[in-house]
Amino acid sequence: MSQSQFFPTPCLEAEDLYFSYGEREILRGVSIEVKPGDVVAIMGRSGSGKTTLLKIFAGLLKPHRGVVQVLRCEVDKPCFESVRPRIAYIPQSLGLVSGATALYNVLLGRAPRHPFNFVFGLWSRRDVEEAVEALRVVGLGDKAKMGVDKLSGGEKQRVAIARALFQKASVILADEPVSNLDAETAAEVTKLLVKPSQDGVAVVAVLHDQDIAFEFFKRVYVLKGGMLVEM
Amino acid sequence: MRDLILSLLIISITLSFNLGLVQPALYLKAGENMARFFSLLGLRADLLGEAWWAVVETFVMSLFGVASGGLAAFLLAPYASPLIVQPRLSWFVRAVASAVRTIPSVLWAIFFVILVGPGPAAGALALALYTATYLVKLFYEALETVDKELYDSLRAIGLRGLPLALALFVHVRRQVVSHVLFMLEYNVRTATILGFVGAGGVGYYILQYLSMLDYAAVTTYVVATIAFVVSIDAVSYLLRTRV
Numbered sequence: 001m002s003q004s005q006f007f008p009t010p011c012l013e014a015e016d017l018y019f020s021y022g023e024r025e026i027l028r029g030v031s032i033e034v035k036p037g038d039v040v041a042i043m044g045r046s047g048s049g050k051t052t053l054l055k056i057f058a059g060l061l062k063p064h065r066g067v068v069q070v071l072r073c074e075v076d077k078p079c080f081e082s083v084r085p086r087i088a089y090i091p092q093s094l095g096l097v098s099g100a101t102a103l104y105n106v107l108l109g110r111a112p113r114h115p116f117n118f119v120f121g122l123w124s125r126r127d128v129e130e131a132v133e134a135l136r137v138v139g140l141g142d143k144a145k146m147g148v149d150k151l152s153g154g155e156k157q158r159v160a161i162a163r164a165l166f167q168k169a170s171v172i173l174a175d176e177p178v179s180n181l182d183a184e185t186a187a188e189v190t191k192l193l194v195k196p197s198q199d200g201v202a203v204v205a206v207l208h209d210q211d212i213a214f215e216f217f218k219r220v221y222v223l224k225g226g227m228l229v230e231m
Numbered sequence: 232m233r234d235l236i237l238s239l240l241i242i243s244i245t246l247s248f249n250l251g252l253v254q255p256a257l258y259l260k261a262g263e264n265m266a267r268f269f270s271l272l273g274l275r276a277d278l279l280g281e282a283w284w285a286v287v288e289t290f291v292m293s294l295f296g297v298a299s300g301g302l303a304a305f306l307l308a309p310y311a312s313p314l315i316v317q318p319r320l321s322w323f324v325r326a327v328a329s330a331v332r333t334i335p336s337v338l339w340a341i342f343f344v345i346l347v348g349p350g351p352a353a354g355a356l357a358l359a360l361y362t363a364t365y366l367v368k369l370f371y372e373a374l375e376t377v378d379k380e381l382y383d384s385l386r387a388i389g390l391r392g393l394p395l396a397l398a399l400f401v402h403v404r405r406q407v408v409s410h411v412l413f414m415l416e417y418n419v420r421t422a423t424i425l426g427f428v429g430a431g432g433v434g435y436y437i438l439q440y441l442s443m444l445d446y447a448a449v450t451t452y453v454v455a456t457i458a459f460v461v462s463i464d465a466v467s468y469l470l471r472t473r474v
Contacts, residue, residue: 060383115392119393
C-alpha cells in the first residue's frame, strides 16, 4: 500500500477564511481539511455562518480572505469550472426541478458532463440505467417516473442524494439535509448520505440535530463566534 | 383609496369639459346616428363561408407568430438573463428586445408590407417579431423567479449556459406555458386589425366592406371574429388549467 493511501491528499482544504455581511463578520479565520472518505458535520446556532461556509466550499460565495481548494483547485481559479461536476451540493430546499420526474432530477447530475445529451434528452441506455440504479439504492427504484412534487419530504431528500450518487461526486456538500424529517426518516436519510464515504467520497453536512451528528459523523465541528471548533 | 377615486372623478369631469363632451347636442346627434347605423346592420348568410376562411387565415397568422416568436424567445431569453450570461450581454439583449417591443405590432406590419408586400405573410412576420421580443421579457422574468437555492445547486455542479436555462425553464414551465397562451390570445386580437394596413387577416375584409358602406357584411365579419376570439380564449383557459 502506497503512502498516499495512508495519508490521502485532502479533497477540500480551507485556510484562514474570513467572510462578513456588511459590518457583521460571520467567519473569522476558519480552517479545515477534509480527506476522501471523511464524514464531517458542521453544527452551530442559526445565523452562525454554517450555510455561508458550505456555499464558500461550493464556490458559490467568495471569501473575503483566505483560500479554499477543492480537489486541488482554488475555488476562484478557472480550473474550478472543470472541478464542479465532481461536487454535489444539496441546499436546504434540495434544489430539485419541480414539475419534472425523479429520473430527470437524477439525470441532471451528469448534465454538466453531457450537456448535449441533456438538452436533447438523448441519454445513453447506460446513463438511464445508472440513474434508475441510483434511485433504487435510495429506495425509490419504483418512483423514477413520478413527478418530484408528488413525493414526500423524505423521498425528495432521497432524490437529491440519488443525484449526488449518479453524479459520481467526490465531495458531497449538504445543507441541513434532514431538517423537517421525523427522527426515523432522518436517520435513514443520513445513513444514505454518508454511505458513499465507504467508496472514498467526502461528505460535509451542516446539521442541527446533535444525535444525528454524533451517531453518523466521524468528525463534528461547531461554528461559534465565526470560528470552527472540533468537538 | 377614497382619495384615489375622488381624484379620478375630478380629472374625468374636468377633462370632459375640455374635450367638449358636456354638450347635449352632441348626444342627440349620436343617438340619431346610432339609430341609422343599427337599421343598416344585419347578417349576410352568403358571406359566412368567406368570413370563416378569413378567420382561419387570421388564426394561421397568429399561430405562426406565437410558434416562431416563442421559439426565438426560448433561444434568446437566456441571453437576456444575468443568471445565465454576463450582465453586459444580458443588458444588451434586453435593450434590443425592449426597443423592438416599443414599436406596436401594427407598425411592424406596415414595415413588413413594405418589405414583402401586402398579405398575410407580412402580418405573420410582424406578429412573430413582436411575440419574440415580448416573450423574451416574460421568459427572462420567469427565469428570475426561480428559487435561488435551485439555481445555486445547479451552478454548484457546473451547469451553465443553455442547459442551465433549460433546467430552469422546466422548473417554471407553468409560467412559460401561460405566457405563450397569453401571446396567442394577444396575437389573435391583434391579427384582426392588421388587415387595416394590408397585412392580411379578417381586418382586410372588414376594411373593404366598410369602404363600400356594406354594414351587414361588416357585421357578419365582426360576429365571426368575436366567435373566433371567444373560442380561442376558452381553449386557452382549458389548456392553462391542465398544465
